[in-house]
Structure formats: structure tokens, C-alpha cells
Amino acid sequence: MPVCVCVMLLFALFHGAFGAEDNLKCKMLGRPEFPLLSQEGDITIGGAFTLHSQMSKPSLSFEETPEDLTCSRINLREFRFAQTMIFAIEEINNSSSLLPNISIGYKVFDTCGLTLPSTRAVMALMNGKTRTPEGGCSSRTSISHFATCACLSNRKEYPSFFRTIPSDFYQSRALAKLVKHFGWTWVGAVKSDNDYGNNGLATFIMAAEQEGVCVEYSEGFSWTDPSEQIARVVTVIKSGSARVLVAFLAQSEMSALLEEAVKQNLTGLQWVGSESWITAGHLALKKYSAILTGSLGFTIRKTKITGLQEFLLQVNPSQNPQNNLLKEFWETTFGCSFQSDVHGATQCSGVEKLKDIQNPFTDVSELRISNNVYKAVYAVAHAMHSMLKCGQSGESCIPGFRQAVIKGKPICCFTCVACAAGEISNSSNSAECLQCPLEFWSNEDHSQCVPKVIEFLSFEETMGALLAAVSLFGAALTSLVFCVFFRFRHTPLVKASNSELSFLLLFSLTLCFLCSLTFIGRPSRWSCVLRHTAFGITFALCMSCVLAKTVAVLFAFTAKRPGNTVFYCSVPLQRTSVFACITLQVIICVLWLTLAPPHPHKNTAHAKERIILECNLGSPVWFWVVLGYIGLLAVICFILAFLARKLPDNFNEAKFITFSMLIFCAVWVTFIPAYVSSPGKFTVAVEIFAILASSFGLLFCIFAPKCYILILKPEKNTKKHMMGRNHQN
Secondary structure, three states, X not given: OOOOOOOOOEOOOOOHHHOOOOOOOOOOOOOOOOOOEEEOOOEEEEEEEOOEEXXXXXXXXXXXXXXXXXXXXXXXXXXXXXXXXXXXXXXXXXXXXXXXXXXXXXXXXEOOOOHHXXXXXXXXXXXXXXXXXXOOOOOOOEEEOOOOOHHHHOOOOOOOEEEOOOOHHHHHXXXXXXXXXXXXXXXXXXXXXXXXXXXXXXXXXXXXXXXXXXXXXXXXXXXXXXXXXXXXXXXXXXXXXXXXXXXXXXXXXXXXXXXXHHHXXXXXXXXXXXXXXXXXXXXXXXXXXXXXXXXEEOOOOOEOOOOHHXXXXXXXXXXXXXXXXXXXXXXXXXXXXXXXXXXXXXXXXXXXXXXXXXXXXXXXXXXXXXHHXXXXXXXXXXXXXXXXXXXXXXXXXXXXXXXXXXXXXXXXXXXXXXXXXXXXXXXXXXXXXXXXXXXXXXXXXXXXXXXXXXXXXXXXXHHHHHHHHHHHHHHHHHHHHHHHHHHOOOOHHHHHOOHHHHHHHXXXXXXXXXXXXXXXXXXXXXXXXXXXXXXXXXXXXXXXXXXXXXXXXXXXXXXXXXXXXXXXXOHHHHHHHHHHHHHHHXXXXXXXXXXXXXXXXXXXXXXXXXXXXEEXXXXXXXXXXXXXXXXXXXXXXXXXXXXXXXXXXXXXXXHHHHHHHHHHHHHHHHHHHHHHHOOOXXXXXXXXXXXHHHHXXXXXXHHHHHHHHHHHOHHHOOHHHHHOHHHOO
16 A cells, blocks of 8 residues: 555654653644544554545645644544554553553554645654653654555665565566466556555566566556546546556545446456455445456455454443544444534434444454554564563573674663574674584584584495495396306307307496496595496497497398398407497596596585585586497497397397387486486485496396297297298298
8 A cells, every 4th residue: 555645554662761861852843743542651652544534625825824634534444443453452451471561552643545644643653742742753663554565665765664564566466477367468557646556556567568468558546636537547448448457556546436437337347456455345335346346356364353343342432532533433333423403413322332333344354454453563562572671681692692782772782693504602692603614514502513414325324225235136137147148158049149249248237237336435536436437438338239239230131242241240340349439438538537537525515514425527528428428329329229120020139229228318318407406415326326227228128038038938049930930921
């Protein structure tokens, strides 16, 4: 809501102990402003509410002092807000735990919803009602229950302003997303011509542009504007092509706009409203239903305040017979008059029952803003309680805490603030907390620095032991396959599978399984070097063997002349190709170890409370070169195996190699983002998992079908079957 119409709850705190020195006097200029509701107390809380919604306009002759402003037409909803403030104050006064032996008084002023009386109310709260007040004349803290303007969040301009309602910074963006959610990309907009409407709608338009929503027009007005101006705004809305209207309006402007909309028969619009009016009960009148049905918007959460309804129903002019506001409330509520000479009016008896009336004052089913008023009073009470407690209890902060000066209080008055994580204070009443050294962290009570926990993937923990067990199982399983192939090395199937390359491939797979063990345990200079070079060379050897087998299969069935087949499938050529491929990877690893070798590293940046002991790659470029070379061999194997997949089935390894390379590539492509994003020891675990998964993929895809025939289907392990003669027509 707009600040300028003073819908904020202002708190001016006056207490003898906090007053200025006697020689500091302030002099009031002009006539004093008196509260409509008041009660004396040790501490006074002031509230400013729009208790009336209409104000007279005095004539200005510039020759004499203008007459006092006169407000009329009591606002029952705002009167409920004021009574909620009084209810909260009485609750606190009756409390034995909050501000004990301290009484709270109050002063409630009327702003009439306009800037001038709002300013007078604020000045009255700051200065008091006499011309030469004895107390201090400085401004105190204000807490608003309804001021949502994002401009008030600027702590430099408004250092003493607080609120119990969210800022429009969030509501405006939420409204833009709401409009976008329903696909309304062409909208109109109207606003209150004040800080509330101007700032709120400006933020909405900015957010709407980011969401791809266009605003056809943006019209602003005030409820005090001439009727011609409000009629012009409605005409603009009717003539516009947008069928969705975003109304960032205060209730007073919304009421004025709806009255004119009824006159001009404005219908067929989808209204999107701000929290100021979207749940206002008086807008649910029948005459507005054709206009506002289906309106959307956001509002603050409603709640229940125990005991408030009973308190409100006890409000009666007899509580203060001299108070004109209570009389006016009673006359408006029951349609009677306390004046006996009013023509046609029923005489008020004062014993009428509020429980028989249903109006905005007695309706507590939608307590939203009232709850903000209630919370604001308690916020001030708790703040004062803490300040008084500070002055009464002894000036002592135990180890683990530091002294923090309370703003606006003497330096001898402080509060104890716990040291932040990684900081300690090892003595009482420490002025500052000390930062722990890089490899240390604060203990649980922040009284001393203790060595940080060193984290690495070890054999003792569950994850490390499980990965080590899987690695050993893979190596044992590969050795078992090696033994099976050696046992049947003279059979047609093993011979047809290029036995020398098969044994070399099984040997390299065993090394691949075992190299994952180098990744487990406390990183050292040698383990860091070994884990990455062993990984790179063993997998390069593995891929070289698979590539040689794939080339042999491909040329065995695609060569046009037998001589070419013998040449390309010859053992010397296969040995040479494997040696050449592995030599290139060895050269890369040697260059890596020479120029920027991996080394153990204590990582304190990722997690401040612990040290991650890891192997620094030395140069990430060389690591990715090693990995990229293995990937290149795998891709070439996959392409060649895919091309040879339709060769005669009984002698064709290409299909199995294709599947194995597909699994291999999928595992390592998935590994890259997982490796980059995994924290600490999980980075190592991800790398081990990729090694094991790809190794098992190669073992099962290439060798499982052959072991099945060798052990369970020996009748297929014949030269005749290998040549495919049993499939001839």
C-alpha cells in the first residue's frame, strides 16, 4: 500500500529513561494534532490508520489560517485494525513474561487516507501534542502492517523502517508469472498514482517484458482526482484491445474505478489484482459481480487471532463516553444517533449487541492485515523487552560468543552473538571472533579450533570396500575366462576368435579391473601418478586389441583376394597395430608426467568444514587428451564393428563388439558430466564406477557368448559350425 496515505503502523517510543537531556528542547510549529484513541503508559506505541475515508476541503484564501481538516465516513475495516492494535497491547500488559512491570500505552491517529493528515499524524507521533515537549524530539522506529512499496526496502534512505508484510518486489514478479502462466501476453494496466502504484507497476512491466508479456497501456489516477479523470481512464480501458487488465490499485482507487466502470457498463475483462483490493469484502457487492467475477491475484496468508473476536464484540461507547470516534462507530454500525434532536434517526441506547451485526468490523473470518498489525505490536514489545533486559542483566559473553553493540544504545550495552562457522572465541566477553587457520575448523561450541576432517575414498569405508570388492571380482572373473579360453585354445571357436588377441584383451581387462584399486586409499605422489597413467595405458591396450580384432574380422570377409586377407589378418600386422596404438598413449602419458604430473592436493575450497584430499591432475588438458585418445579408439572400433555387423553370424564377432563399444561409449559420455559435478570423494567413486562398468561391458559382450558355447554348447564348437555349413539351404 502507498506510504503517502500512511497505511503504516508507526511506533513512537517514549520513556523517561530514554529521553533527551533537559537542555535539549523542541518547539512545535502550528496547531497540535490529537489522537482519536489513547491510553497512558510507560512506553507509548503510536498507530496511524485510515479511520475515515473522506475529508473536507477547506477554502484557501491565503489571507487567514485555513480551517482544520474534517474527516468523515468511518472505515470499519481500518477501525478493526486499530482495535486489533489495542487488543495486542492489552494482551502484552497482562503478560507476566513479556515486559513485566512495564505498561504500554497507545495513541491512534487518523490519516483519512491522504498525504496531509498522514504527515500531521506522523509529526504528532514524533513530537507529542504540546508546543514545548519535555521529551526527546527525534524520530523513532516505524513498523508498517500494510506498506508494500519496494522503495521502502532501501536501508540507506529508510534505516528505521520495518514491516510485517512482504514487499511488492515479490508480488509484482509473481503477477507477471501468473499472467504468463495463463498465456495472456497482451494486457492493459492501471495503477494508483503514488509510490505504491508507480513502483509496483513499474516492476511488473519490467518482469512482464522478461516473460514475453506486452502492456498495451498504463494509466494512473488517484481517488481524489476529478470524476472526469477517472472516467477518462475507464474510456481508455474500454477502447483498448487487451481483454486482461492488471490493476495495481489501493482500495480507495479501486472503489472509485469500479463506480465509474458500472456507469460505463465496463464488462468482459479478466481482472488481475494486487493484494490491496483482491480480497476486500466490500468489493464483492452484487453491482460489481458482473465486472469482477473471476478476478485473480495474490494475497497474504490468513490466520486466526485467539480472543480477538470476543474483544471486538465488547467495544462500546461506554468504555469512554467522551470519545467521539466510539460514538460515530456505534451510530454507523446500528444506524442510530446519540443526539435526540436528529430528525428521523433512531435513538442509540448503547446496549445494542455487536454480535447481531455482520460488517467489516465484526468479520474475523479473513484476518490478514489485522494479523500484520498484531505481529507489529508484538515485534515492538519484544524489541523493547530485549533492550530493557540488556540494561538490567549483567553488561557477560561466554566462550564461543562475541559482544555486538546494539545500535542506538551506549557501547556498554551489548548483545552476545554466536561466532560464525569456522570462527572461535576462547575467552569470555570477546569483542571479536577469530578465524581458524586454513586447515582447522571450529568445534561444536566455537571455543577452539580443531583440525579439519580429512576426506578421501578409503578401503575402510563402505563405499570404498564395495568398489574394491567389485574390482577384485571383475579381475577374478576375467582370469577365469582366461583359463577357460586357455583350456579350449585348440578348439575351432577359440582359434576363430583370434586367440592371441583374445588372450591379450583378457590380460588388459584384468589390468583395467585392478587399476581401479589405485584410486582407493590416501592419495600420495606415487598413487596419483600411477592411477592416471595405469588407467590410460591399460584402457588404450584394451581398445587397441578390440580394434585389431575388428579390423581382422572386417577384412577377413570383405577382401576380394585371398592374399589380401592373409596380409591384413596376419599376426605380425596385428601385433604391430596394437603396439603402435599403445605406444602413442605411452608417449602422451610420458609427456604428461614430464610437463605437469598429477600430485596430491588438499582441497579446502569445496567444503570449508573439511579437507578433501585428492589427486590434482597437474594439467587437466593432458587428462582429457588421454581420455580423448581412448574415446577415439572406441569410436573407430564402434564404426568398423557396425559396418561388419551383417557378416556371417557363426564367425562374426562384430555384433558383440558393436554392443560392447556402445556400452563403453555410453558409460564414458555419462561419466563426463558426473565427474565434473560430483563433490569430493564422490568424484573418485564416479571414475571407478566408469572403469568397472566399461570393463564389465567389454568382458560380457565379447566373451560371454563364447564361454557359453565352450562350456554349455560344445556341439557348436566345430569347424563345420564355424564355417556356417549347417545353415546352407
